[in-house]
Amino acid sequence: YTWPSPQLDALESFRYDQLGFNGHFVYNFIDPCTAASEGTPTGRSTAADWIRTAYHDMATHNVTAGTGGMDASIRFAEEQARPENVGDAFSNTLNQLLTQANRYMSIADVLSVAAIAAIENCGGPDIAFRGGRIDASEPNAPGVPQPQDDLPATVASFARQGFTQTEMIGLVACGHTFGGVQHSFFPNTVPAGPNNTDVVSHFDTTYVTFDNNIATEYISGTTQNPLVVGANDTTNSDGRIFGSDGNATMAAFAASADLYASTCADLIARMVDTVPDGVTLTEVITPLPVKPDQLVLSLTDDTLAVSGQVRFWNQTEEVPGIVVSFVDHAGEATNTTLAFKGLGSAKAGKYTSGWYAFGPIALDAVAGLASLKFDVGGVVEDQGGVGFAIADTVVFSTTSCAVASGGWRLDVAVRTSVNVTRLYMEQISTDSTNRVVVVETDIPAPAGPPVQPNAAYAIWSLALTDIADEFEAYDVAFEVDGGTKGFSPVVTWPGLGSFPPC
Numbered sequence: 001y002t003w004p005s006p007q008l009d010a011l012e013s014f015r016y017d018q019l020g021f022n023g024h025f026v027y028n029f030i031d032p033c034t035a036a037s038e039g040t041p042t043g044r045s046t047a048a049d050w051i052r053t054a055y056h057d058m059a060t061h062n063v064t065a066g067t068g069g070m071d072a073s074i075r076f077a078e079e080q081a082r083p084e085n086v087g088d089a090f091s092n093t094l095n096q097l098l099t100q101a102n103r104y105m106s107i108a109d110v111l112s113v114a115a116i117a118a119i120e121n122c123g124g125p126d127i128a129f130r131g132g133r134i135d136a137s138e139p140n141a142p143g144v145p146q147p148q149d150d151l152p153a154t155v156a157s158f159a160r161q162g163f164t165q166t167e168m169i170g171l172v173a174c175g176h177t178f179g180g181v182q183h184s185f186f187p188n189t190v191p192a193g194p195n196n197t198d199v200v201s202h203f204d205t206t207y208v209t210f211d212n213n214i215a216t217e218y219i220s221g222t223t224q225n226p227l228v229v230g231a232n233d234t235t236n237s238d239g240r241i242f243g244s245d246g247n248a249t250m251a252a253f254a255a256s257a258d259l260y261a262s263t264c265a266d267l268i269a270r271m272v273d274t275v276p277d278g279v280t281l282t283e284v285i286t287p288l289p290v291k292p293d294q295l296v297l298s299l300t301d302d303t304l305a306v307s308g309q310v311r312f313w314n315q316t317e318e319v320p321g322i323v324v325s326f327v328d329h330a331g332e333a334t335n336t337t338l339a340f341k342g343l344g345s346a347k348a349g350k351y352t353s354g355w356y357a358f359g360p361i362a363l364d365a366v367a368g369l370a371s372l373k374f375d376v377g378g379v380v381e382d383q384g385g386v387g388f389a390i391a392d393t394v395v396f397s398t399t400s401c402a403v404a405s406g407g408w409r410l411d412v413a414v415r416t417s418v419n420v421t422r423l424y425m426e427q428i429s430t431d432s433t434n435r436v437v438v439v440e441t442d443i444p445a446p447a448g449p450p451v452q453p454n455a456a457y458a459i460w461s462l463a464l465t466d467i468a469d470e471f472e473a474y475d476v477a478f479e480v481d482g483g484t485k486g487f488s489p490v491v492t493w494p495g496l497g498s499f500p501p502c
């Protein structure tokens with residue numbers, strides 16, 4: 001995709017800025033892959049929890065009715081309390097991941113990325129990820145298969161979820177390369193240990209690693225999988241599932257680690273892309289080679305100050321001398337050299353990126369800013385000629401201030417050459433079910449002749465009094481010509497708490 005796209009940029013960032021500079025701290029929960037949630041017994045794995053959570057969220061899907069699927073309904077206590085969702089994987093996972101959702105990335109998107117990352121970062125293949133899931137407002141109908149279900153019921157359950165019998169074998173084998181069964185939740189399947197009850201019986205010998213040992217151990221007859229060789233045959237669901245085609249699928253997986261990996265990459269992608277009717281997913285998110293980020297534009301009198309960061313994908317060390325050009329509306333450029341900030345990484349270090357910063361650079365406000373481009377050792381990076389478009393239509397005005405009697409005045413500078421017909425503040429909040437919601441407040445157009453700090457901009461002001469949290473995040477958006485929605489490129493609007501006195 002072409003930068004900027006607020007939604008795709010946010011999804012790309014969560015997916016590919018994992019550890020290191022500008023990383024998302026939640027990836028520390030699965031680094032290393034042996035990591036387990038605090039307070040859980042030995043032998044548990046957070047990566048496994050994340051994968052199981054995604055499956056149980058999806059497994060309510062009804063392919064005929066078009067209901068259920070990856071919609072984060074697993075976050076509801078009512079769903080977690082069902083016998084089909086016994087265990088602590090779900091509460092552990094949601095405690096870690098719930099707050100990662102933002103206005104462009106639903107909780108279900110976060111759970112999907114998490115399951116994919118758990119597999120990719122712990123030895124698995126690359127998996128295609130799309131965003132755009134919508135979070136359910138209430139629990140879905142029950143429907144997750146359980147170990148005591150007989151084979152016809154299990155096959156029927158997977159068919160309802162949208163998977164054939166062969167795909168059922170694959171999906172279970174792909175999930176059960178991680179983790180195991182806990183005695184405390186499945187005492188009839190996993191007996192207590194001689195000295196304690198904190199026993200986890202693993203599906204294969206490499207329970208924190210994606211590999212085809214789940215199949216090789218099963219085919220060779222050495223498996224200790226508690227859902228294959230458990231003392232209680234009623235709950236040997238993996239045994240019934242794996243054997244349901246005469247072991248053909250499992251034998252093929254055991255014979256070829258590559259076949260197992262490529263099958264799992266397809267099935268896990270399909271699992272997280274299983275969504276209720278009416279949800280349209282984005283394109284597959286791939287890392288942008290060059291990505292501006294964290295932009296702040298602010299206006300003071302005649303000066304437009306611009307600062308930001310840029311990420312270059314696939315850099316393993318600092319590349320000195322990268323130049324950024326700020327191209328104004330007349331096509332004239334102002335250049336400066338980027339400052340190196342650090343390295344980021346994704347997929348347990350398989351990919352690395354270099355982060356740089358610029359600014360604040362003082363530009364002439366009337367000439368404005370239309371786009372950025374970069375020069376990396378003589379190679380021009382401008383998204384194939386289109387540049388990195390920056391809409392300087394709506395920027396923060398440093399005349400914004402805190403009113404002595406309480407409240408704030410948010411001043412927004414609007415470029416007068418653009419027909420802005422609506423300007424509004426968007427405050428980010430959560431509803432009673434933890435979904436991120438955006439509350440819009442119109443910023444009125446100036447009633448009389450506008451305050452004009454220079455020939456190109458007019459100030460629109462919003463008096464704010466009833467803000468619960470002065471550090472709350474907000475954006476400012478606008479409409480042009482009565483409809484078309486525009487986004488300010490300003491990623492981080494200065495917090496109200498930082499406004500100087502009026």
Ligand code: HEM
Nearest residue numbers: 048049051052055087145146147171172175179180181182
């Ligand atoms: C008939 C279908 C399935 C049954 C009956 C089943 C059953 C179970 C049971 C009983 C556990 C133990 C949970 C605990 O003790 O906390 C478990 C764990 C797990 N399941 Fe499944 N499962 C099925 C399908 C799947 C699928 C399709 C996936 C993913 C693709 C999956 C992924 C996992 C993972 C990763 C764990 C380990 C969780 C952990 O160690 O925290 N399962 N499963």
